[in-house]
Amino acid sequence: MIGKILQPEISELIRKRNLSPIKELIDEWTPADLADLIACLPDTDRAVFFRVLPKDLEIETFEYLELDDQYDLLKAMGNEEVSNILNEMSPDDRTALFEELPANITKQLLSLLSSEERIIAKKLLGYPENSIGRLMTPIILRWRKTGRLKRFWITSEKTGMTLRLLVLYMWLMKKVNLLMISGSENSC
Numbered sequence: 001m002i003g004k005i006l007q008p009e010i011s012e013l014i015r016k017r018n019l020s021p022i023k024e025l026i027d028e029w030t031p032a033d034l035a036d037l038i039a040c041l042p043d044t045d046r047a048v049f050f051r052v053l054p055k056d057l058e059i060e061t062f063e064y065l066e067l068d069d070q071y072d073l074l075k076a077m078g079n080e081e082v083s084n085i086l087n088e089m090s091p092d093d094r095t096a097l098f099e100e101l102p103a104n105i106t107k108q109l110l111s112l113l114s115s116e117e118r119i120i121a122k123k124l125l126g127y128p129e130n131s132i133g134r135l136m137t138p139i140i141l142r143w144r145k146t147g148r149l150k151r152f153w154i155t156s157e158k159t160g161m162t163l164r165l166l167v168l169y170m171w172l173m174k175k176v177n178l179l180m181i182s183g184s185e186n187s188c
Contacts, residue, residue, distance in 0.1 A: 002033055002036060002037065003033070003036040003037035003038070003039060003040035003041075004040050006025075006037060007037065007040040007041055010022060010025075010037065010041065010045070010049065011041060011042060011045050014041075014045045014048050014049060015045075019048075019052050022049070022052050023052055026052075026053070031057055031060040031061040031063075031064050032064050034053060034057065034061040034064075035061050035062075035064035035065045035069075036064075037049070038050065038061070038065060038069065038073070039065065039066065039069050043072060043076065046069075046072065046073050046076060047073060047076035047077055050062075050073060050077075051081075058085065058088075059085060059088045059089060062085055062089065063089060063090065063093045067096065067097055067100045068100075070097050071097070071100070071101060071105075074109070079112060082109070082112055083112040083113070086109060086112055086113055086117070087112075087113055087114050087117050091117075091120050091121065091124055092124070094117075094121060095121065095124040095125060098110075098121065098125060099125075099129065106125075110122070
């Protein structure tokens with residue numbers, strides 16, 4: 001809703017290349033509100049607006065966009081920007097996007113992923129459509145039995161970011177003391 005109200009003003013600022021007021025205006029916005037605004041903007045303004053977003057909000061905002069809007073935004077960006085976005089997206093959101101794209105475009109986008117992320121993406125795309133395999137984002141951790149485990153913090157080795165997860169499913173493999181969880185990031 002807020003996107004429709006502010007869209008003319010934002011588009012005018014983009015047209016004039018006066019981006020500083022946009023940065024100030026969206027400083028306290030949530031990723032969902034930012035995605036709503038992007039969806040209301042003309043195609044020509046979307047990539048410019050997205051580049052104005054603070055780096056820490058880019059990926060989460062992108063994940064809130066509808067799949068068609070995600071694809072349109074990716075088309076308007078350069079390969080380096082697309083690569084950064086795809087590599088930082090959660091694997092399940094990235095898989096949902098890839099499922100909606102034509103096979104040749106998915107293949108092009110897969111080539112922009114890091115080798116580690118490409119392996120994950122191909123594995124998830126290998127599961128049957130609409131199966132739990134495509135919906136989950138498994139995380140494997142070493143864990144010692146120390147008590148009840150419902151909510152906890154993990155630090156990502158890849159980014160160094162700390163995420164709070166709500167554990168939805170747990171499998172404990174006793175022989176190697178591994179805990180495999182499927183959870184949703186930042187859900188607690």
